[in-house]
Amino acid sequence: MLHTVNKSPFESSSLKTCLSFAKSGSDVLLIEDGVYGGLSGSAHTSWVAEALGDVRVYALEPDLKARGLSGDRLIPGIEAVGYDGFVELACANDKIQNWL
Amino acid sequence: MKFSVMVSEGPYTHQASDSAYQFIRAALAAGHEIFRIFFYHDGVNNGTRLTTPPQDDRHIVNRWSELATEHELDLVLCVAAAQRRGIVDPDEAKRNGKDGDNIAPGFRISGLGQLIEAGIESDRLLVFGD
Numbered sequence: 030m031l032h033t034v035n036k037s038p039f040e041s042s043s044l045k046t047c048l049s050f051a052k053s054g055s056d057v058l059l060i061e062d063g064v065y066g067g068l069s070g071s072a073h074t075s076w077v078a079e080a081l082g083d084v085r086v087y088a089l090e091p092d093l094k095a096r097g098l099s100g101d102r103l104i105p106g107i108e109a110v111g112y113d114g115f116v117e118l119a120c121a122n123d124k125i126q127n128w129l
Numbered sequence: 130m131k132f133s134v135m136v137s138e139g140p141y142t143h144q145a146s147d148s149a150y151q152f153i154r155a156a157l158a159a160g161h162e163i164f165r166i167f168f169y170h171d172g173v174n175n176g177t178r179l180t181t182p183p184q185d186d187r188h189i190v191n192r193w194s195e196l197a198t199e200h201e202l203d204l205v206l207c208v209a210a211a212q213r214r215g216i217v218d219p220d221e222a223k224r225n226g227k228d229g230d231n232i233a234p235g236f237r238i239s240g241l242g243q244l245i246e247a248g249i250e251s252d253r254l255l256v257f258g259d
Contacts, residue, residue, distance in 0.1 A: 033255075112152060112155035117159075125253055127256040
């Protein structure tokens with residue numbers, strides 16, 4: 030299953046809720062302000078990093094760039110992908126949950 | 130693969146219209162089919178042709194209309210959401226005694242059944258909102 034999260038963890042609990050519901054082996058894609066949840070060195074980094082063993086986490090690169098960020102600011106293990114990668118994730122997972 | 134997309138946020142609000150547009154462009158570029166784009170709640174504001182953004186800003190409404198023409202997309206506005214927000218096609222304008230319509234080219238007004246059908250007919254349904 031693919032989960033997308035579009036809110037910063039500084040603004041909303043949706044990433045935390047998503048990671049608590051996501052089953053092992055799920056994909057989680059951070060988009061829009063959700064990309065802030067993938068940053069290393071933030072107040073939220075530790076619990077996001079803890080989830081990385083169970084789920085794969087991706088961040089949408091154009092949304093990182095739009096916020097002056099880049100893939101090297103991400104927690105190790107989180108992969109930056111483009112919209113083509115978003116489409117591939119949507120194809121690879123038979124169900125999609127968009128957390129709003 | 131067959132995709133449908135629901136947009137539930139207005140243009141120029143946060144980012145949902147842009148994210149949905151970019152995703153759809155990427156899906157079409159990869160050879161996938163877009164069965165329908167359903168605009169619900171404030172998302173119906175994506176379909177008024179009276180929208181006039183500054184010239185140096187992206188024109189979100191025209192961008193949808195152009196994409197629909199280019200790829201023969203089905204852009205549907207929820208009728209109840211549209212009526213609440215003053216978005217009407219010629220038929221709805223006449224039925225409700227309005228002095229004009231404002232639906233943008235390439236859009237049509239219909240009901241929630243179109244969203245249900247999109248969910249049934251498509252392999253994947255994505256929601257972009259706020």
